[in-house]
Amino acid sequence: MDTIFDGSKAFKHIEKLAVEIGARTAGSPEDQAAADYIKGYFDGLGLDTTVQEFEIETGYVKNTSLEVLKPYGEFISCEGMSMLGQTGPEGIKGELIRIETTDEEYLTREITGKIVVTNGIKRKNLSIISKLKPLGFIFIENYPRMQRKHFWGNYSENMSHGNFPGVRVSFEDGFKLLKSGATHARIVVEAELSKLKTKNIIAELRGTSHPDEIILVGGHYDTVPGVKGASDNAGGTSITMELARVFKEKGSKRTVRFIAWGSEEMGLDGSNFYAKKLKAEDKEAKEKDKKAKTELDRTRLMVNLDVHGALIGTNVAAVLGPSMLTDSLKLLSKETGVVFEVKESVYSSDGTPLSAVGVPSTSFSRRSGIDIMMHSPEDIIDYLSPEALEDQGKFVEKWMTRYVTGAAAFPFKREIPEKLLKQIKEYYEKWGKELP
Ligand SMILES: [Zn+2]
Known part of the structure; x- marks a missing residue:
């Protein structure tokens, strides 16, 4: 199966986001510049791009x-x-x-x-x-x-x-x-x-044969204050952007939404907002008609990309979903020889709010010694490499082509096992935040 994911193309997005623009605290002018850059890229690919704005509370x-x-x-x-x-x-x-x-x-x-x-x-x-x-x-x-x-x-x-x-x-x-x-x-x-505004950037590629099955693929583009956030998460954003190019070229049977999430670092704000909106619309529609098939029902899977690109590191996938999803990742890892540690657990990132409203998710990341520099001024591009991005990117591309965008029938049930739902609830409880 041919892959066209290009690590050097993805790396260029990191140069733009983490070097040229730099720290991208939610609501700041730099955050806005990053959002503009990402939207411009999605538009340039000819994807149907929308902006979902929301309010955040910040303190200076x-x-x-x-x-x-x-x-x-x-x-x-x-x-x-x-x-x-x-x-x-x-x-x-x-x-x-x-x-x-x-x-x-x-x-x-x-x-x-x-x-x-x-x-x-x-x-x-x-x-x-x-x-x-x-x-x-x-x-x-x-x-x-x-x-x-x-x-x-x-x-x-x-x-x-x-x-x-x-x-x-x-x-x-x-x-x-x-x-x-x-x-x-x-x-x-x-x-x-103060109250500021930031946004999720959503680029849609409509499915050719199953447009009603919606897949979300994304990473957050904001950073903590004063931090360039090359790995966390210009890395994941860059893979999202390159995957958008890849699937625009390859096409997809199912509708894929490539999303650059806003304000993850302050508390998964962008993905919480998105999940809450799906849930609220679902509730309203079902009050009128119990059998209504809502956008929440049609959203089948979320692929989250957070912390990527480290030259020295290991690949991880954290699943909140059915065991078939876990198994598909394990199998492809064995087949391709790209080693992934695949586990079923909460990864504190944008996949969790979606899974909290019932959408299975997998969070890809690259764990590394430089994680210790995460959320620090040392999260810089020097520790990253196009090759590491390409390894992960090609794996995700292959996995998506086989099981997600190209599968004859969608293989993953839209269900989250009880033990994982419990973990999600505990995660929100510990954090003192309401479930979406
Ligand atoms: Zn992150």
Whole structure:
């Protein structure tokens, strides 16, 4: 079976997105530039391209600092968590208390009125934290070399739990802070909260013989702030774009929608929006007519591409769907000799919201030592290669041609096994977010 996926063509998209445009925080001008570039490319291929706009809540930090007051005075470099809480310009001053995590076991009266030094907030415990009224938080990154603000999250919905000013420090600075025996500190976080817009870019290739069977193929194009996101996820976006070229040329029996998802990093916003919309339309149609066949019913599969291109790495596919889907990937891996670790589990990315509304998904990624630099300024193009993109791209092309776009009958049932549905529910619960 001939493949035409070209790794060097895909690599050019990474050059454009991660080098020329750079960091693409959702809602920023660079995010817009990336969206324009992707839409222009899809349009140029002659695909039917639409833009799905949605609103996101973001926070811009105007002023932030962390000052150790006792036993010595020193400023430690930090990143304000704009959406978690705010202080005035004078900040808040208080005694430090170290707890390993925000699991229930550590949440006692001891933290009341103090600045808690820990590794993050477990959102499911927000209501307990809220009752205990800590003064603020210092979060330490779990790994060396991670950028401080690597996950700042879309916390606004949690603001109702109270105002928790918080700053993030690096693993290295956190280590020093704990070793030094610091007991008191001052935190300043002043931020401007705003609502911005971003979008999903959707390019449709209509199916020749089964246009009513819809397949989604996509990757998110946004990044965390200040990060070029070459691997995460200019890599997956570039494969999506090249696959669009490939299947425009080859054609498809089924309708394929190539989607560049917006605002994944703040909480899978673009794919959640898309999944919610499908679900809402489905509900409305079925209230009128139980037997209505909706777009949600017609959406048969989602192929997600997130984190790609590393020269040194291994290929992974995470499936949320029927075992036939898992088996098809395992078989093709054996047949082609392109080794994939195929597993059935949640991959924290845009496939999950679709599977949460019943669409089976598989998430392809390339796991690598450079994952440690994910969400850091070191996620740069230098560690990636056209050959790695081509390996993965050709595999996905082959698999799609055989089982998805070209199959005489669609082989995968539209069902998600109970144990995987449970994992999806737990994932959303842990995250403190409603299922779409
Ligand atoms: Zn990603």
